[in-house]
Amino acid sequence: MIDEPVLFCLHFLGGSARTWRPLAERLGPAVTCVAIDLPGFGDEAGHPGGGVAAMADHVAARIKAEAPSGPWLVAGNSMGAKVALALARRHEDGDPALAGLAGLVLLAGSPPCPEPMDEERRQAMIAWIDADPETRRREAEGFVSANVGAPLDPQDHARTVEDVLRANPEAWKAWLASGANEDWRDRIGTLSVPALVVSGAKDGDLGPEAQAALMLPHLARHRHEVAPGAGHLLPLERPEMLAALIRDFVAARPASAEAPTLPPAFAALMGSDRVNTRLRTTLRERMREPDGPVCLGADERATLTACLDRVLPQAGPGKIDLARRIDARLASGTGDGWRFAALPPDAEAYARALRTLDGTARAAHGRPFTALSGAEQDALLARATSGDLPELPGGLAPALMTCWFEELRGEAVRTFLAHPAGLAAIGFTGIGAGGDDADALPGYRLTGLNDREPWEQPVLDTVGDAR
Structure with missing residues (x-):
């Protein structure tokens, strides 16, 4: 207020x-x-x-x-x-x-x-x-x-x-x-x-x-x-x-439009002695919004945001800003150490691919990718998957768009699951596998199908069993 x-x-x-x-x-x-x-x-x-x-x-x-x-x-x-x-x-x-x-x-x-x-x-x-x-x-x-x-x-x-x-x-x-x-x-x-x-x-x-x-x-x-x-x-x-x-x-x-908050049960688990200090510190660090440089232009970032909303929809307020995190990663020059050899470096590949999506949307519909309906966006992304998008000046070739879109989907999931809110959304309890004293707090005793540890119950009751 x-x-x-x-x-x-x-x-x-x-x-x-x-x-x-x-x-x-x-x-x-x-x-x-x-x-x-x-x-x-x-x-x-x-x-x-x-x-x-x-x-x-x-x-x-x-x-x-x-x-x-x-x-x-x-x-x-x-x-x-x-x-x-x-x-x-x-x-x-x-x-x-x-x-x-x-x-x-x-x-x-x-x-x-x-x-x-x-x-x-x-x-x-x-x-x-x-x-x-x-x-x-x-x-x-x-x-x-x-x-x-x-x-x-x-x-x-x-x-x-x-x-x-x-x-x-x-x-x-x-x-x-x-x-x-x-x-x-x-x-x-x-x-x-x-x-x-x-x-x-x-x-x-x-x-x-x-x-x-x-x-x-x-x-x-x-x-x-x-x-x-x-x-x-x-x-x-x-x-x-x-x-x-x-x-x-x-x-x-x-x-309400900032980074998402954690469900109380997951936050309690993350703060408990079942999670070791090093992991807890890392998870809390991952909740911070990137404040470093970015490399995509505003139009490219908007196209990326719209694309990610179709690739990995997030319900409700407080969504993880996947586009912002990916853009910061591109600007840092870091990555997972692997990419398709035919693709240019990540930052260039993203910029050219996003220009291809937006240019195709304008040519086909007279509107930018961000202004299309969900169904229209999905149809263009399906064409990217099948290598059916046109090659535009400054964009990526159709075959490379297919490679890039596969990369994007993988990065979207990795970025989502790197955030504690993403782990909470799927009911992941593995962070509680052992605290600073692993001997006193072993991870899992019950390993049968659908068996739940008592300490897991509050988290899993929130979203269902994701194991």
């Missing part, structure tokens, strides 16, 4: 701090909203705007000035979301001014990669902002209407049009020509801060599929919700829905 949180709110292109009024009213005292005008917009329209980093500087200074006493969150709609991502990266890199960040709320967010937009439409938007007043008002009306799934409340519509008209033309053009096209993928990487992602079902450019493909791969701990019938201006279109989602997000315990 986040106590008395402050939500700093960053608006969309052409919006202002006023954009967040409907949401702030519905959140009430549960969350304190502090809406910020980005440079060039709202009450900051005297500034010519700037790129993502400059906007993040502006917001960071405001957060420091506000000096929230407790944890705080940052919400961003469209353009504002890309700025929020930059702030989150600074937080995770240790910026003391941003130390209290506890969560992201990304609404129809502009992703770390260049924003997908038809170039002809981009140029038209750049052109009309400098037109005569009549043309500007007509285009501003059209801009607001085109970005919502259904007409706004008349007062909200009029206020939003006025916000667009008072935007600094230089800031408007700077975002469309430069800021939206900035590529922050490598700088953002994968963020661990919890994130609530909301997309509008009728959002043409940054709807659910775009968020799944372009935003979610950069968020290790996220919840993605879709607003039916909504477009791009979610704080104005769905304030009630967003208020409920944000209250739930604030109330949730972030640890």
